Structure formats: C-alpha cells, structure tokens
Amino acid sequence: MNTKSKLTKLLALLFAFTLLATSCGSSSDGESTAAPAADNASEEDNDDVELTQGDDLLEQIIARGTLNCGVASVSIGFAVADSNGVFQGFDADWCRATAAAILGDANAVNIVPLTAAERFTAVQTGEVDLLHRNTTWTQSRDSDVGMDFGPTTYFDGQQLMARVGDGFTPNSGVADLDGAVICTNAGTTTEKNIAEAAILAGVEITLNTFEDFDIVTQNFIDGGCDVITTDGSGLVGRKAEQQPADQEWAIFPGQPISKEPLGPTYGQNQSRFADAVNWTVYAMLIADEYGVNQDNVDDFLGAEAELGRLLGGEGEVQTAMGLNADAFYQAISQMGSYSDLWKRHLAPLGLQLEGSANDLWTNGGLMYPPPAR
Amino acid sequence: MSVEAQLEAAAKDLLAATKAADAVRPDEPSLSLRPWMRKNLFSSISSVILTVVFAAISIFAYRGVLNFIFSEERRWDAIRVNLRALFTFAYPESQYIRIWVTLGIVLMLTGLSMGLMKSIGQGFSIKRISMWFLSSGSAIIGGLILREPSVLKHPDGTPVLDENLQVIRESFSAAMGDRVWWWLGGLVALGIGLGLWFGFGELRRRTTFIAAIPLTLGFIGMFISTVWWFKWGHYGTNTAGDIIIEPGRTVAATTKGPWTVMWFVLVFAYIAGRAVFTTKRAATARASLGLAWLLAPFMTFFVILRDPALDWSHVWSTHIPMALAFIIGGGLVLWALTNPNIGEIGRLIAIVLITLALFHWVAGFFGWYPMLQKARISFLLLGLAGASAHNFAGDARQRSRMVWGWVGLMVIVHYLATMINTASTLEVNGEFAGGFVVTLYIAAFTMTFSLPLGVMLALGRTSTMPLFRILSTTYIELVRGIPFITILFFFAVFVNFFLPEGMELAKLAAAGIGFSLFGAAYLAENVRGGLQAIQRGQYEASDALGLTTVQRTSFIVLPQALQVSIPPLVGGAIGTFKETSLLSIVGIIDFTRVANSSIPGQTEFVGVKREGLLFISLIYWIGAYSMSKYSQRLEKQLGVGER
Structure with a gap:
C-alpha cells in the first residue's frame, strides 16, 4: 500500500464523521419525512405545540388558527360535498359557526369527512377537535367510548315510509306493518330499532338490508320493499326529491320509534373547549328568541341586557370563557342564527321547523337555551 | 405405386399445403359477404342456432343499454355539473393552472415516449379502418331503430302523463324524425367506410397502412376540436355557488383553451420524440425519459400540485448546506471506496458507515438526539452505497460514474424530502x-x-x-x-x-x-x-x-x-x-x-x-x-x- 491510498482512507473516515457532526448540529427538530401531509409547522411552531400539548384544547386551537371539525362524508342536507368539492350542509355550517366564534373567521375551519367507523377514533387521535356528524347521544358513547356531548342541534327520530296505494297513511303505526317487507341500510341501529318495535307491537315483518340508503330507496320505488325506515330527516328529503309521479308516499308514525338527539361531540375533559362549542349553539338559538338573524344582526349591536351581552356589548362573559368579546356576533353575522341554518339547508328538503321538536320552547319545541348572563 | 412413393407424395402434398397456408395466411383474400357469413356464422345447424340466439341476446342487451342511457329518467346533468368534483374535488379553481401544468408534463412525457418507441407492425390497414367506420355506422343506425321512442315532455321539461300517470311516448316515425342528426352521423360513418372499402382495391386496402400513433392523435384532435363548434353545453357553478346549466352553448373557454394546448403539447412532443429517435442519442433519451417518468408523480404531486410553502431562510440555513455536505462528503467517500487498490480498509469503512447509519435510526427510535429524518435516510443510503462500492471499482471513468450517481440520488432525495415535508399552501x-x-x-x-x-x-x-x-x-x-x-x-x-x-x-x-x-x-x-x-x-x-x-x-x-x-x-x-x-x-x-x-x-x-x-x-x-x-x-x- 502506498501513502496516497492511506491518505485517501484517512480523508474518507474524516469526512464520515464531519458529516455526522454537520447533520446533528443543523437539525434540531424531529419532524419525520414519512409524514407528507401531517402537521408540519416550522421548528419554532413545533416547540410551541409541544409545550401546550395535553393542555387546554381551546388554546391549542387558537394558537393553531384553524378548527378541525369532523362531518359525515355524505348526509343529505347535513354534510355533503358540492360540485366544487366544498362541504355544505347543516352540520358543515355548525362547524363554520364554531370556527367563527372561536377564531373570528368562519373559513378558518378544516372540515374533515369521516365515516361512521372512524369518527370516534378521529377524535381520540386528535385528527379532529370535534364532530358535528349526525352522532346520536347515547349512554355508552358518553361514558364508555370516552366522548362528551354538547347541546342537541337536531332532534331526530326513526320513522317509516310506505306507499299510500298500499293502504298506509301518516296516521299508520308499527301495528299496521304485519307481513310487510321492510328495508333499511345495514350496520346501523335502525335495523335493531325496527326489529324491537315489531316485537313489542307483536307483528311479523321481513327485514331486508342493503348497503346504503340510495339502494334502499331505489328498491322501494321499484316495489321490492313495502316500507323503508331510517331517521325522519332522511325520509322527508327522499320523499321530496325521489317520489315518482305515479306513487304517493306517507311518513309515519307521528311519534318516531326511536330518539336520536344529534349534536356536537368532542373528547372528554376539555371543559373550556366544550363551553365554547356549547355556547355557540346556545347563542344561535338565543338569537332566534329575539328574532335576530344574519341579515339584521347589525341593527341589534347596541341592544340592552341579554342580547347586548351576547353580541359583545359588555363582553366580559365571553372573555371569561377565553373567547373574543364579539365571538357570537361573529358566528351570527357570518353564519346566521339557528333558523338561518335550517332555512339554508333543511327547508329545501321539505323539513318544517315550525311545530317540530326542533322549534324553540316558546313555540312548543324542545330548544331551550340557558340564559346568557 | 410403392408405399414409399405414396408416403413421399403425401409428405410432398403436406409440405405444399403448409407452404401454401403460410403463404396465404397473411394475405388471405377477404371473402365477400355471403361466403364469409356461410363460413363463420352458418356453417352447420348448431352454429346457425348459436348465431341466432346470441345475436338476439346482443340486440336485446344493446337495446337495454341504449334505453338506459337515453331514458328520460337519467340525470346526466348531475355528471356534467359535478365534473370538477369528480376529477379534482376541492382543488381551488384559482390554482387550476397547476393541474394543467401537471397534465401538460404527463402528456409531454407520453408524447416523447410514443415518439421514441420502436414501431411494431405497420399500423392499421385501410381494410381495418374501413371496418371500424362500417361497424360504428351500423351500430349508430341500429341503435336509432332499436331505441324506444322518446317521452313527450311539457315545455318546462316535465314528462306528459296520461290518465294512469304513465309517460307517453312519441310515435316511431316521429322518433326517427327527431333523430335526424344521428341518422346523418351514422350514414356519414357508413359512407366513409364504404368509400374506403371500395375506393381502394382488394389488394390495396389490405396493403395500405396508416401508422397507428398519428392516426390516434388525429382522432383525439378531432374529438378535442368539437369543444370549439359542438354545443356540448355550458355546465358549472358561478362564483356564488349556484349551478349553471346552459345546454345550448359550447363549453366554457377555460375548458376549450387548455385542452387545445394539451393536444398540441402531445403532438409536438411526439414529433420531437420521433426526431430524436433517428439520431444516435435515442438510447440516452430513452433512459432519461424513464427517469423522468419515475420522478414525474412526485414532482407533479408534491411540488406542482401541492405548492409547498417554503421558508427560504430555513432552506438556505439548513436544507441546502446539509444536502451539500452529503453530496460532497459522500462523493469523496465513494470516490475513495471505488479505488480498486483500497483493499480491506474499504470494507472496514463501509461497515463503519452502515453501523453509524443504523445507530442513527436506533437513536431516533429512542429519541436520544434529534436528527432530520432525511439525514438518517442519507446516512443509510451512503452506507449501502459504500458497501456495494467495490462492485463499481475501476478506472477514473467508472469511479466518477458512481460518484455522479450518488450526487444525483442525493439531489433528488433531499429535494423531494424537503418538498414533501413542507406544509402545503392549498389544503x-x-x-x-x-x-x-x-x-x-x-x-x-x-x-x-x-x-x-x-x-x-x-x-x-x-x-x-x-x-x-x-x-x-x-x-x-x-x-x-x-x-x-x-x-x-x-x-x-x-x-x-x-x-x-x-x-x-x-x-x-x-x-x-x-x-x-x-x-x-x-x-x-x-x-x-x-x-x-x-x-x-x-x-x-x-x-x-x-x-x-x-x-x-x-x-x-x-x-x-x-x-x-x-x-x-x-x-x-x-x-x-x-x-x-x-x-x-x-x-x-x-x-x-x-x-x-x-x-x-x-x-x-x-x-x-x-x-x-x-x-x-x-x-x-x-x-x-x-x-x-x-x-x-x-x-x-x-x-x-x-x-
């Protein structure tokens, strides 16, 4: 071996270790290349998030500047992608209203479509901060699954739909179903509810399940099913859009066979975030109590008492919650009141607010927001 | 005649027959219609039955498909309105230029690849092209007759119903009259087919070929040209989010322009590829094209479509120095390791490099010290390259090849890792x-x-x-x-x-x-x-x-x-x-x-x-x-x- 090759070897080793030193010195963040679209804030931001992780979710969201909100990937009128790929609907607008209240901007929201199987996992892993995703408030979800539930934004309930030509009317009941072929979509509680209701009423039914409700409805139109069943909100929409000219459909019974209170859902033990979400809902309901809506909210800015406090006149109530004083003014002016949301997304499907369970308590409904003071 | 003579004669016959068959097959004269049908469709009782049964099934299936597609219940406007959602979903319209650039790159590579391909066979014969026109023309005309007459509609588009709430269909003759444009289209296709068939003689239509790729490009061009004159309809949403449905217009200018440009990109890339094909550089061009195809998905998706929000001060202070360190340091190490005389110590260095790289991964797993993931990946690659370096040992030319390969690999790895790891501005x-x-x-x-x-x-x-x-x-x-x-x-x-x-x-x-x-x-x-x-x-x-x-x-x-x-x-x-x-x-x-x-x-x-x-x-x-x-x-x- 000559001196030259020895020199080369030495050089090589030297470089190997210089490399090590360079890369250690210049890299202080542990971000991973394997996570292309994961949260990739710059180094400094990463440190901030580290510090607050496990702390208050509300502060994390304000620091992050966007709210991650889970919706159903398809639920007619509640959340569905429009032809531009943007999620629209009653639930999607609740997400936007919450973002407007917390961050002051209804567009500072990342609306994440979730399947029924993923929704709770997404909250647990922190992929989303909350769900506005047709999630029924049940005992086991509230306790065992580790979720917390906010105020119900939509009181739904399972109903049935059948052809008037087969002798069904809006006054029919489960007892009239003897011998009927009932169809619904597979893997949901609707299947169990109708089976239980039939046993209680002592009638024999044939239950057919299909992959999704589009197929169920198509079978109903073609005569393969006598009766179809799902949540009332879904049936009304189907009747309005898909009833053929030569058929007439009736929805019954007047009193649904199950209770489906749907509202915001979030992880346990995040009281400050929960307060912000819940009071966004309450504020939009209280606005309806005073007849305030998106168009006229500016006229009420100097209002007295409860409405004045709510719209930020004396903002201490909101600032004490960790929100801006005008948080709920922002929600209402950008997204509207509860009835505005209804008019925008549910009224076109034929769902009536007046006289339903979702009307205000002053009109005989179940919506009873606590006082803002 | 002796047995041997018989055998010999039989063998001769067989040979002649085989030769004749070989000679004839490629140029077998096409039978005229009746002998062809007798040979292929009605050769025996059973084939007659099979032909009739399956012809009936095909006709019913064809009729069913047509009635399905053209039924008054079909809502094809749902597809037209949702074309954007179907193809790009929520990608912002203001950034559509990124999609067109991506498509342009893919089409350019496609065109170059097509140009650089060796041609196989001679293309499509006139006989074949004429058969296409004849069959599509008869399919259109057959469909016109088979399809059930359209439903009568009120001026507002709702169907007219009789007293039993059933839809009313127009008469057969009225339906044929309504479909006059389709008739015209079918007849034109038939005419072109017949013209090609009889315009060229028996031999010429079988021996005249048109190259496959230019013909395909021409057809695509003809289809794309329809956006300029055919009233496909103007469908979409306006800025307020309302759905626009204007059937009587040609498509939007934002569709016409880019698609025309895309066609030209494809054609020019093909011509360029064809030009390179004849030069000595074709093999090099093909190899670099392969590399471009490999990189294209990442470049287009992560860089062009995703638009990473780069923090330039961070790029200059960290990413570029680090990439340079790996390029220069690693290049020198590999130059040394590919020295044929390095001997045992080269193996030792390679082992040290691999151990070091693995140690970084273990340390990363336990979180002993922070290091960028791409640095760990680069160390591992360097270790692997070092271990295989002796296979590329040789003279200076061979050694520099290995080093340049390393430089290219590092540039790509560091560039893509940085891009992928930077948040998108478009989420x-x-x-x-x-x-x-x-x-x-x-x-x-x-x-x-x-x-x-x-x-x-x-x-x-x-x-x-x-x-x-x-x-x-x-x-x-x-x-x-x-x-x-x-x-x-x-x-x-x-x-x-x-x-x-x-x-x-x-x-x-x-x-x-x-x-x-x-x-x-x-x-x-x-x-x-x-x-x-x-x-x-x-x-x-x-x-x-x-x-x-x-x-x-x-x-x-x-x-x-x-x-x-x-x-x-x-x-x-x-x-x-x-x-x-x-x-x-x-x-x-x-x-x-x-x-x-x-x-x-x-x-x-x-x-x-x-x-x-x-x-x-x-x-x-x-x-x-x-x-x-x-x-x-x-x-x-x-x-x-x-x-």
Missing part, C-alpha cells in the same frame, strides 16, 4: 386532493414503491442466505394471506395509534403505504417467477466471468427476469389502478366515492347514482384498457412469449 378538508387525482396518485405511488420493494423481496426469497430467505418468505406469505381490505382499514383508520409520539400520518399517505406494502408481496411473486425462468447457464457464465453477486444480479439476472415478468407486472398495475376504488370504503374521497356518495347526496341530485357509476366505469375502463394495450405492445417489442 382543503384535511387533504388537498380528491376525486380522480387521488386515484391516479395512489396508483402511481403504489407502482413506484412496490416495484423496488417487490424486487428486493423476490431476491430475498430466492437468496441463499437463510435470514433473508425466511424474512422475505414470511412477509410475502403473511401479506398474501390477509385480505386487502383488512390491510387498508388498518392503515387508513388505526395506524396512527401505533406510531411514535408526535408522528402522524395523513390518511392518504397511510393508504398509499398500505397499497405499496400489499402490492409488493404480489409483485415479488411475479418477479420470482421471472427469476426462476433464468437458465442456470446464465449464472454459471457470470461466475465464469468473475462477476460479484451484486454485479451478476443487477446486470445479468434482473434485466432478463424483469423482461419475462412484464405481462404479470402490467396485470398487477392494472389491478392496482382498479383497486384504488377501495379507498372509497375507508373514507378517502376518491373517484368512486364522489360518484357513489357525494353526487347522490347533493340536494339537487338526491339518489342520482347510476349515472355516476356508469361514467366512472367508462373512465376506469379507458385507463385499464390503454394500459393493457400498452403491455401487449411491450410484449411484442420485447419478444416475450415468442421464444
């Missing part, structure tokens, strides 16, 4: 991509990653080293024994539970990894088939030449094995392309999901599902069919199956 709904873009991205991602992984697994499984063999066999058999949908659910839904603290995989990335890992196991088996087709002599010859194992594998065995495996590999690629539709089950908004869920959920189009499914089937079919055509061509070109 909507958690992902910025949806619809057909996702379908294509996952398919490209899977094909790019499962090929090297699958080749490694196949080599591992056929290796003589027990550890590699057992590990590879276990992996392959384990993955092949699990249903794909299970793996996909694991990756899309639960994988984030198992990752180290602070690391999070986007759903799309996780699904892409799941697809690649699954695809690799099947691909490995296909490649293993190719490896087993290599004759023993090849191994012995390489040993006799004194090649090392790495040299033998990469220069002798793999090229032949991969060539043999092309048909199953393309089959796998087509399978992957179609399997991407499973993404819709795990909640990723891919092409299928938009058609199957989003459109039927929109208030205007509640329950409108069949139209969307039919439409996406067509698009999937176009993709799969063109891939399969391409593989047939590749097989012919490489002579696989003709040995």
Whole structure:
C-alpha cells in the first residue's frame, strides 16, 4: 500500500464523521419525512405545540388558527360535498359557526369527512377537535367510548315510509306493518330499532338490508320493499326529491320509534373547549328568541341586557370563557342564527321547523337555551 | 405405386399445403359477404342456432343499454355539473393552472415516449379502418331503430302523463324524425367506410397502412376540436355557488383553451420524440425519459400540485448546506471506496458507515438526539452505497460514474424530502386532493414503491442466505394471506395509534403505504417467477466471468427476469389502478366515492347514482384498457412469449 491510498482512507473516515457532526448540529427538530401531509409547522411552531400539548384544547386551537371539525362524508342536507368539492350542509355550517366564534373567521375551519367507523377514533387521535356528524347521544358513547356531548342541534327520530296505494297513511303505526317487507341500510341501529318495535307491537315483518340508503330507496320505488325506515330527516328529503309521479308516499308514525338527539361531540375533559362549542349553539338559538338573524344582526349591536351581552356589548362573559368579546356576533353575522341554518339547508328538503321538536320552547319545541348572563 | 412413393407424395402434398397456408395466411383474400357469413356464422345447424340466439341476446342487451342511457329518467346533468368534483374535488379553481401544468408534463412525457418507441407492425390497414367506420355506422343506425321512442315532455321539461300517470311516448316515425342528426352521423360513418372499402382495391386496402400513433392523435384532435363548434353545453357553478346549466352553448373557454394546448403539447412532443429517435442519442433519451417518468408523480404531486410553502431562510440555513455536505462528503467517500487498490480498509469503512447509519435510526427510535429524518435516510443510503462500492471499482471513468450517481440520488432525495415535508399552501378538508387525482396518485405511488420493494423481496426469497430467505418468505406469505381490505382499514383508520409520539400520518399517505406494502408481496411473486425462468447457464457464465453477486444480479439476472415478468407486472398495475376504488370504503374521497356518495347526496341530485357509476366505469375502463394495450405492445417489442 502506498501513502496516497492511506491518505485517501484517512480523508474518507474524516469526512464520515464531519458529516455526522454537520447533520446533528443543523437539525434540531424531529419532524419525520414519512409524514407528507401531517402537521408540519416550522421548528419554532413545533416547540410551541409541544409545550401546550395535553393542555387546554381551546388554546391549542387558537394558537393553531384553524378548527378541525369532523362531518359525515355524505348526509343529505347535513354534510355533503358540492360540485366544487366544498362541504355544505347543516352540520358543515355548525362547524363554520364554531370556527367563527372561536377564531373570528368562519373559513378558518378544516372540515374533515369521516365515516361512521372512524369518527370516534378521529377524535381520540386528535385528527379532529370535534364532530358535528349526525352522532346520536347515547349512554355508552358518553361514558364508555370516552366522548362528551354538547347541546342537541337536531332532534331526530326513526320513522317509516310506505306507499299510500298500499293502504298506509301518516296516521299508520308499527301495528299496521304485519307481513310487510321492510328495508333499511345495514350496520346501523335502525335495523335493531325496527326489529324491537315489531316485537313489542307483536307483528311479523321481513327485514331486508342493503348497503346504503340510495339502494334502499331505489328498491322501494321499484316495489321490492313495502316500507323503508331510517331517521325522519332522511325520509322527508327522499320523499321530496325521489317520489315518482305515479306513487304517493306517507311518513309515519307521528311519534318516531326511536330518539336520536344529534349534536356536537368532542373528547372528554376539555371543559373550556366544550363551553365554547356549547355556547355557540346556545347563542344561535338565543338569537332566534329575539328574532335576530344574519341579515339584521347589525341593527341589534347596541341592544340592552341579554342580547347586548351576547353580541359583545359588555363582553366580559365571553372573555371569561377565553373567547373574543364579539365571538357570537361573529358566528351570527357570518353564519346566521339557528333558523338561518335550517332555512339554508333543511327547508329545501321539505323539513318544517315550525311545530317540530326542533322549534324553540316558546313555540312548543324542545330548544331551550340557558340564559346568557 | 410403392408405399414409399405414396408416403413421399403425401409428405410432398403436406409440405405444399403448409407452404401454401403460410403463404396465404397473411394475405388471405377477404371473402365477400355471403361466403364469409356461410363460413363463420352458418356453417352447420348448431352454429346457425348459436348465431341466432346470441345475436338476439346482443340486440336485446344493446337495446337495454341504449334505453338506459337515453331514458328520460337519467340525470346526466348531475355528471356534467359535478365534473370538477369528480376529477379534482376541492382543488381551488384559482390554482387550476397547476393541474394543467401537471397534465401538460404527463402528456409531454407520453408524447416523447410514443415518439421514441420502436414501431411494431405497420399500423392499421385501410381494410381495418374501413371496418371500424362500417361497424360504428351500423351500430349508430341500429341503435336509432332499436331505441324506444322518446317521452313527450311539457315545455318546462316535465314528462306528459296520461290518465294512469304513465309517460307517453312519441310515435316511431316521429322518433326517427327527431333523430335526424344521428341518422346523418351514422350514414356519414357508413359512407366513409364504404368509400374506403371500395375506393381502394382488394389488394390495396389490405396493403395500405396508416401508422397507428398519428392516426390516434388525429382522432383525439378531432374529438378535442368539437369543444370549439359542438354545443356540448355550458355546465358549472358561478362564483356564488349556484349551478349553471346552459345546454345550448359550447363549453366554457377555460375548458376549450387548455385542452387545445394539451393536444398540441402531445403532438409536438411526439414529433420531437420521433426526431430524436433517428439520431444516435435515442438510447440516452430513452433512459432519461424513464427517469423522468419515475420522478414525474412526485414532482407533479408534491411540488406542482401541492405548492409547498417554503421558508427560504430555513432552506438556505439548513436544507441546502446539509444536502451539500452529503453530496460532497459522500462523493469523496465513494470516490475513495471505488479505488480498486483500497483493499480491506474499504470494507472496514463501509461497515463503519452502515453501523453509524443504523445507530442513527436506533437513536431516533429512542429519541436520544434529534436528527432530520432525511439525514438518517442519507446516512443509510451512503452506507449501502459504500458497501456495494467495490462492485463499481475501476478506472477514473467508472469511479466518477458512481460518484455522479450518488450526487444525483442525493439531489433528488433531499429535494423531494424537503418538498414533501413542507406544509402545503392549498389544503382543503384535511387533504388537498380528491376525486380522480387521488386515484391516479395512489396508483402511481403504489407502482413506484412496490416495484423496488417487490424486487428486493423476490431476491430475498430466492437468496441463499437463510435470514433473508425466511424474512422475505414470511412477509410475502403473511401479506398474501390477509385480505386487502383488512390491510387498508388498518392503515387508513388505526395506524396512527401505533406510531411514535408526535408522528402522524395523513390518511392518504397511510393508504398509499398500505397499497405499496400489499402490492409488493404480489409483485415479488411475479418477479420470482421471472427469476426462476433464468437458465442456470446464465449464472454459471457470470461466475465464469468473475462477476460479484451484486454485479451478476443487477446486470445479468434482473434485466432478463424483469423482461419475462412484464405481462404479470402490467396485470398487477392494472389491478392496482382498479383497486384504488377501495379507498372509497375507508373514507378517502376518491373517484368512486364522489360518484357513489357525494353526487347522490347533493340536494339537487338526491339518489342520482347510476349515472355516476356508469361514467366512472367508462373512465376506469379507458385507463385499464390503454394500459393493457400498452403491455401487449411491450410484449411484442420485447419478444416475450415468442421464444
């Protein structure tokens, strides 16, 4: 071996270790290349998030500047992608209203479509901060699954739909179903509810399940099913859009066979975030109590008492919650009141607010927001 | 006549007959209609029955499909309004130029590849082209007669109903009158077909050929030109989000312009490829084109479509110095290691490098000290390159080749890692991509990653080293024994539970990894088939030449094995392309999901599902069919199956 090759070897080793030193010195963040679209804030931001992780979710969201909100990937009128790929609907607008209240901007929201199987996992892993995703408030979800539930934004309930030509009317009941072929979509509680209701009423039914409700409805139109069943909100929409000219459909019974209170859902033990979400809902309901809506909210800015406090006149109530004083003014002016949301997304499907369970308590409904003071 | 003479005569007859058959087959005169039908359709009683039965079935099926497509119940406007959602989902309209640039790059590469391909056969004969026109013309006219008459409608578009609430159809003659434009189209096609058939003589129509690619480009051009004069209709949404439906207009200018440009890009790229094809540089051009195809999915998806928000001060202070350190340092190390005289100490350095690289990964796992992931990857690559450096030892030219290869690899790795790791400026709904873009991205991602992984697994499984063999066999058999949908659910839904603290995989990335890992196991088996087709002599010859194992594998065995495996590999690629539709089950908004869920959920189009499914089937079919055509061509070109 000559001196030259020895020199080369030495050089090589030297470089190997210089490399090590360079890369250690210049890299202080542990971000991973394997996570292309994961949260990739710059180094400094990463440190901030580290510090607050496990702390208050509300502060994390304000620091992050966007709210991650889970919706159903398809639920007619509640959340569905429009032809531009943007999620629209009653639930999607609740997400936007919450973002407007917390961050002051209804567009500072990342609306994440979730399947029924993923929704709770997404909250647990922190992929989303909350769900506005047709999630029924049940005992086991509230306790065992580790979720917390906010105020119900939509009181739904399972109903049935059948052809008037087969002798069904809006006054029919489960007892009239003897011998009927009932169809619904597979893997949901609707299947169990109708089976239980039939046993209680002592009638024999044939239950057919299909992959999704589009197929169920198509079978109903073609005569393969006598009766179809799902949540009332879904049936009304189907009747309005898909009833053929030569058929007439009736929805019954007047009193649904199950209770489906749907509202915001979030992880346990995040009281400050929960307060912000819940009071966004309450504020939009209280606005309806005073007849305030998106168009006229500016006229009420100097209002007295409860409405004045709510719209930020004396903002201490909101600032004490960790929100801006005008948080709920922002929600209402950008997204509207509860009835505005209804008019925008549910009224076109034929769902009536007046006289339903979702009307205000002053009109005989179940919506009873606590006082803002 | 003696027996021998008889035998001889028989043999002579046979030889003559074979020769005649060989001579005739390529140029067999086409029979006129009646003898052709008698020979092929009505040769015996049973064939008459079969012909009649299946002709009836085909006619009924054709009629059913036409009635379905043209039924007054069909809501094709749902597809037209939702074209954007189907193909690009929520990608912002203001950034559409990025999509066009991406498509332009893909078409440019396609055009260049087509230009650089060796031509196979002579193209399409006039006879064949004339048959196409004749059959499409008769299909159109047959369809006009078979399709049921249209439903009578009120001026507002609602159907007229009789007293039993049934729709009323117009009379047959009125229906034929309404379809006058279709008649015209069918007759023109028939006329062109007949003109070509009789305009050229019997011999000339069989021996005149038109090159396949220019003809195809011409047809595509003709179709694209229709956007300028045919009233496809103006469908879409305005800025307020209201749906616009104006059937009496040509498509929007934002569609016309870019598509025309795209056609020209394709044609000019083809001409350029053709020009290079005749020069001496064709082989180099083909190799660089292959590299460009490999990089294109990443460049277009992560850089062009994703638009990373780079922090330039960080780039200058960290990313570029680090890349330079690896390029220069690693280059020098490899230059030293490829010295043929380095001897034992080279091996020692390689071992040190690999140990160092592995130590970084272990340290990263336990979080002992922070280091950028791409630095760990680069160290590992350097270790691997160092370990294989002795295979590339030689004179200065050979050594510099290895060093330049390293420089290129580092530039690509560092560039892409930086881009992928920077947040996008365009994210909507958690992902910025949806619809057909996702379908294509996952398919490209899977094909790019499962090929090297699958080749490694196949080599591992056929290796003589027990550890590699057992590990590879276990992996392959384990993955092949699990249903794909299970793996996909694991990756899309639960994988984030198992990752180290602070690391999070986007759903799309996780699904892409799941697809690649699954695809690799099947691909490995296909490649293993190719490896087993290599004759023993090849191994012995390489040993006799004194090649090392790495040299033998990469220069002798793999090229032949991969060539043999092309048909199953393309089959796998087509399978992957179609399997991407499973993404819709795990909640990723891919092409299928938009058609199957989003459109039927929109208030205007509640329950409108069949139209969307039919439409996406067509698009999937176009993709799969063109891939399969391409593989047939590749097989012919490489002579696989003709040995």
